[in-house]
């Protein structure tokens with residue numbers, strides 16, 4: 001009689017896929033891994049490249065603040081008023097970015113605001129999408145929140161470029177430094193709340209899909225703001 005073939009040893013990829021199916025991979029690990037290429041694409045958008053190279057005109061920076069304010073005004077309010085238990089477990093009022101954007105706009109608006117039409121259209125669309133997701137499937141707003149909250153990590157670096165290239169002081173840079181020196185502490189606390197939030201496996205899947213969508217939508221705004229850069 002021939003011996004039984006050895007049972008195949010599962011690879012780590014198999015194990016990861018199995019535990020992802022069962023919802024046991026922490027949601028923040030999935031979000032990071034499954035949006036990695038979207039992040040790389042976002043970094044390569046001419047607007048961000050110009051910002052890092054110190055070539056971003058001030059009025060275009062103000063245009064970014066104006067378009068982001070349209071999105072955050074909707075997103076912050078919908079998250080603050082949500083009743084879904086996972087959103088209530090994650091949201092804290094100090095995550096709101098609209099007040100910071102409004103302060104920066106008040107400080108810099110007199111220098112002019114350059115928002116090419118495609119950027120304005122993309123911001124309107126994203127704000128409208130936030131409203132419809134809040135009505136139909138509010139938990140997916142956590143995917144949008146992940147992307148915008150995660151962008152505070154890169155913002156700490158980008159802020160220095162903006163300060164140097166545009167000669168800005170603290171006034172005008174509140175959005176780019178929402179937590180002062182405590183960016184990592186805030187991010188760790190946010191990670192923990194997200195990972196511990198009560199989320200069904202299907203909700204985790206749709207949050208990851210929404211995060212990819214948010215990168216696309218922010219990308220559309222930033223590509224619109226890249227006109228001529």
Ligand code: HEM
Nearest residue numbers: 031032039042043048049146147148150151153154157218
């Ligand atoms: C030139 C532009 C950018 C630079 C230089 C940059 C840089 C960074 C850096 C250094 C980190 C920390 C990475 C780590 O600790 O593993 C990070 C994380 C992150 N960034 Fe960006 N970033 C940029 C643009 C963006 C944009 C446009 C968005 C979306 C609006 C974004 C969203 C995120 C997110 C969600 C994370 C968290 C990743 C995680 O889950 O750990 N970034 N970025």
